[in-house]
Amino acid sequence: MKLSRVHGLSGEVTVPGDKSISHRSIMLGSIAKGNTEVEGFLQGADCLSSIACFRKMGVEIENNGDKVLVHGRGLRGLKAPDSILDVGNSGTTTRLMSGILAAQPFVSTVNGDASIQKRPMKRIITPLSQMGADIRSLRGNDCTPLEIHGTNLHGIHYDSPVASAQVKSAILLAGLYADGETSVTEPEVSRNHTELMFEEFGVDIRTEGKSVYVKPADELYAKKVIVPGDISSATYFLVAAAITPNSCVTVKNVGINPTRDGILRVLSDMGADVTVEKTSGEIGEPTADVTVRTSDLKGCVVGGEVIPTLIDEIPAIAILACFADGETIIKDAAELKVKESNRIDVMVDNLKKMGADIEATEDGMIIRGGRPLHGAVIDSHLDHRVAMSFAVAAMNAEGETEITGAECVDISYPGFYEDMRKLVKL
Numbered sequence: 001m002k003l004s005r006v007h008g009l010s011g012e013v014t015v016p017g018d019k020s021i022s023h024r025s026i027m028l029g030s031i032a033k034g035n036t037e038v039e040g041f042l043q044g045a046d047c048l049s050s051i052a053c054f055r056k057m058g059v060e061i062e063n064n065g066d067k068v069l070v071h072g073r074g075l076r077g078l079k080a081p082d083s084i085l086d087v088g089n090s091g092t093t094t095r096l097m098s099g100i101l102a103a104q105p106f107v108s109t110v111n112g113d114a115s116i117q118k119r120p121m122k123r124i125i126t127p128l129s130q131m132g133a134d135i136r137s138l139r140g141n142d143c144t145p146l147e148i149h150g151t152n153l154h155g156i157h158y159d160s161p162v163a164s165a166q167v168k169s170a171i172l173l174a175g176l177y178a179d180g181e182t183s184v185t186e187p188e189v190s191r192n193h194t195e196l197m198f199e200e201f202g203v204d205i206r207t208e209g210k211s212v213y214v215k216p217a218d219e220l221y222a223k224k225v226i227v228p229g230d231i232s233s234a235t236y237f238l239v240a241a242a243i244t245p246n247s248c249v250t251v252k253n254v255g256i257n258p259t260r261d262g263i264l265r266v267l268s269d270m271g272a273d274v275t276v277e278k279t280s281g282e283i284g285e286p287t288a289d290v291t292v293r294t295s296d297l298k299g300c301v302v303g304g305e306v307i308p309t310l311i312d313e314i315p316a317i318a319i320l321a322c323f324a325d326g327e328t329i330i331k332d333a334a335e336l337k338v339k340e341s342n343r344i345d346v347m348v349d350n351l352k353k354m355g356a357d358i359e360a361t362e363d364g365m366i367i368r369g370g371r372p373l374h375g376a377v378i379d380s381h382l383d384h385r386v387a388m389s390f391a392v393a394a395m396n397a398e399g400e401t402e403i404t405g406a407e408c409v410d411i412s413y414p415g416f417y418e419d420m421r422k423l424v425k426l
């Protein structure tokens, strides 16, 4: 993919459905009683991996593009898969599904692509094992392939060392099958889509500060799911509008759940011209139309409790910071090292190639903005967030930029480049 400078962006865009909510709709729909209709389902490769895995466990899932119908088999209705459950590139599928598999009356094997095979699974093996689960990392490296021998589980309290919705959700899903209450306390609150959807599906769940408590369930009950636009996907348009001259872009109907909206707070802190017009109430998953105009930006510090609310947006925030006056410090974000790629190193190395003043730190990066960027050959490391971030950078750089492996955007945003192109002013 080759891209070069644009002279303005304008118009409206509706981004595809939220990835986290789409995954959860398949998983909860599969173990619920009744049919779950999902509107706005993300047809990204990651969510299609979730569909494929649950189909292998006997769940009938009709995928009609934007609408998906999951024929739930009830809490204890999954069937033993007859081959490996292939999670592709999806950490969310791997970790959340493992929580369910740990409690099934069968053995399953979970594996995925080269990136998944390097991502840490000890973070779910430890708490699930405390619940009684039998999970074996077949290569002994705490990564996939995992062999999961389903068994009876106990309720536990887990003090999680990491703010991770995937860890929290794996434990909560296992907790549905446990013999008593299960609870998780996080160092900072991570996205709460599982908790909100559990409530919708009739699970006894409550949140107190940084802790979540779930009671074992007899059944979950199917409920229609309307998936809002993914704020993580919207971020590329919001950042592009802020840094590209002569721009004004509105992203329609995007999820602004407060456990996900950190990017809006960072844009405001940096002085961006942002307008948020709510399109839904406070109950469930709130949504809004978000408009950003070309802005004079200043550097800021991004760290602490905001980090889990924007964890996937940090690659794009690094680009934003290159166009802000002064220094931006991103800290408390060591989790970036264990995503699809090491997002600290990959962002720093590639941005340096474009002429940015940026350095990696132990838990983030420091960016001194204001240096003009120039075109370069960017290695996406097949990381969708990296590819989309550099597309935005390339549109504001001198000369041509080539992104290798650019098609990996299909993981979370098929049609990304086309949607961006439609906004470019001629």
Ligand SMILES: O=C(O)C1=C[C@@H](OP(=O)(O)O)[C@@H](O)[C@H](O)C1
Binding pocket: 019, 020, 021, 023, 091, 092, 163, 164, 165, 166, 167, 169, 190, 191, 311, 312, 335
């Ligand atoms: O629960 C989820 O849907 C997700 C949680 C986050 O991962 P961690 O839980 O590892 O932080 C995020 O990076 C990922 O894209 C989706």
Ligand SMILES: C=C(OP(=O)(O)O)C(=O)O
Binding pocket: 046, 089, 090, 091, 092, 093, 312, 339, 340, 385, 412
């Ligand atoms: C980290 C991500 O996803 P996952 O963990 O599901 O692979 C992401 O989408 O940026």
